[in-house]
Amino acid sequence: MRSIRAAAVGAVVLSLALAATACGGGSSSGGGSNDSPKELTYWASNQGAGVEVDKKVLQPELDKFEKETGIKVKLEVVPWSDLLNRILTATTSGQGPDVLNIGNTWSASLQATGALLPWDAQNFEKIGGKDRFVASALGSTGAQGQDPAAVPLYSMAYALYYNKRMFADAGVTEPPATWDELVEVGKRISKDGKWGLGAEGSNPSNNIHQVFVLAKQHGADFFTADGKPDFTSDGAVAAVKQYVDLMARDKVVAPGNAEYAQNQSLSDFAKGKTAMVLWQTASATFASMGMKDDEWGVAPALVPSGTPGAGRATNSMVAGINMAVFKNTDNLDGATEFVKFMTSDAEQRILNKAYGSIPPVKGAQSDPAFHTRGTSVLRETLATSAAALPQVSDESQFETAVGTAVKELFADAANGREVTTGSVAEKLAKAQQQMPHK
Structure with a gap:
């Protein structure tokens, strides 16, 4: 998970700004400020050296998505020290973003809340199919025997x-x-x-x-x-x-x-x-x-x-970031389209290059950027000597x-x-x- 990650590194401090942020954010705010189907709110995890670094990486790609689809994505980069509790509060309050990043180790826990969209065969087909993703990355997307609660975005070790x-x-x-x-x-x-x-x-x-x-x-x-x-x-x-x-x-x-x-x-x-x-x-x-x-x-x-x-x-540990959709979004088509965009081969190369992570999408791994001295160690570790944290609720x-x-x-x-x-x-x-x- 990061932090990067990895984190995927998580959180215990509850953000006092949560209520204001959530209500002003995604379409799951119950008819708040996001009534337009041409707008999505996205909580991204802090992957770079700081929040501003992530904004510089992500905003050009979000602008590209808006140009292609007409859907504006409102970005908030959430520090790891706040992210888990921000998400947990959003799952219970119903006030949160449309799309969000989660540490892959949290997949089963968040899946158990029932707040996240299940990625069944039909939903995977909308983003190009489940077989596009590396099996080890899919292994940290939810409890065994259930439809995944998220889609792999960045793989790390x-x-x-x-x-x-x-x-x-x-x-x-x-x-x-x-x-x-x-x-x-x-x-x-x-x-x-x-x-x-x-x-x-x-x-x-x-x-x-x-x-x-x-x-x-x-x-x-x-x-x-x-x-x-x-x-x-x-x-x-x-x-x-x-x-x-x-x-x-x-x-x-x-x-x-x-x-x-x-x-x-x-x-x-x-x-x-x-x-x-x-x-x-x-x-x-x-x-x-x-x-x-x-x-x-x-x-x-x-x-x-x-x-x-x-x-x-x-x-x-098998580290990584997954991308999830809140089930109560009023723009499911737009959210799904955004996940498809972020997990496309082209975007996977751009984003994983920027963060030094490994693409969980097979078609992006051939890029020379993922065969350098740094990334080769990570790929080898993921393949031979990493273990997934328990996918328990x-x-x-x-x-x-x-x-x-x-x-x-x-x-x-x-x-x-x-x-x-x-x-x-x-x-x-x-x-x-x-x-x-x-």
């Missing part, structure tokens, strides 16, 4: 990005391949105001992405096979502790990163304050931050030992509960409070208690 100059200054000749190597390199660099690794400690969804992978590497998961929360297993506790210990014990992450929630770790990386960052499809973001292509390198994300692969060698609650627990543990570490196996287990037990009881 995590990789390790590193600052070549900082590595050279520290005498590091190769990027780390294992967590032990990362800590060793990080300790060599973490001095004189510089730090080894960046993190977004206040971003619950980013926290989830990292500890989900670490749990896989510890042979654990956060849900049982029948979809019940299992947050306090030895492997899950060990995964969360290992991640927070990068700050608390290993001291390769700056304490200030505990407050980071919206790309600040990327900014530090681009400015040469931090040597490494684990991120989704970040190359385009570095360029927008003024970092030259020859200043950074990229390698597969870390594993305990050996090389990335399946099972304990999983090194990324309570996934968004999981991101909020466990992601916030990790956030609180980072705050403890930043403030000098000891992070122990017991304190981690206590936080995770509290998170599990917050999950819906069925």
Whole structure:
């Protein structure tokens, strides 16, 4: 999911501006300001270095769509720190946009609200057919056995990005391949105001992405096979502790990163304050931050030992952004036409090039832009060593509960409070208690 993404990185802060924004937005506002069938409201997720970057990427394409169809698209780029709760509130209030981006990990949760248009065979046919899309991307569009709740828009995976100059200054000749190597390199660099690794400690969804992978590497998961929360297993506790210990014990992450929630770790990386960052499809973001292509390198994300692969060698979640339509839009034809436009081969090349992501549309992947040093690592990761987060109806609650627990543990570490196996287990037990009881 991003943030990019990836996020697809999610949210816990409810926007106080929601009511005003929603009422002035999409046609699901019940006859508000959008009575014209020639107008759509679109909530786009923040994929670039900032909201303004996304506006510069998207607005020319929306203008192109208006010229082709006569349908004006009113754009709002929603920061990841607000997006999930903005969407959840819109699903319950009935006030929201016509079309929106969602983190692919949220698909089943949002599908369970009943607010999103199901993409059955007939709806897929309107946008050129389901077989245009890569199977792995379709795997994160909703619960198994149900019609998808969304359509893939951008595909992403995590990789390790590193600052070549900082590595050279520290005498590091190769990027780390294992967590032990990362800590060793990080300790060599973490001095004189510089730090080894960046993190977004206040971003619950980013926290989830990292500890989900670490749990896989510890042979654990956060849900049982029948979809019940299992947050306090030895492997899950060990995964969360290992991640927070990068700050608390290993001291390769700056304490200030505990407050980071919206790309600040990327900014530090681009400015040469931090040597490494684990991120989704970040190359385009570095360029927008003024970092030259020859200043950074990229390698597969870390594993305990050996090389990335399946099972304990999983090194990324299957990340990506999906595009959904609110079922109560009064301009379903226009919304469907807009999804068709955004997932066309031509637009997929333009948009995924801009964001450094991988097109989930097969016909767009042949472009050389998706066979560069950066994108090749991502494609390989998605093909061989990434695992999808559970497509369960309570996934968004999981991101909020466990992601916030990790956030609180980072705050403890930043403030000098000891992070122990017991304190981690206590936080995770509290998170599990917050999950819906069925």
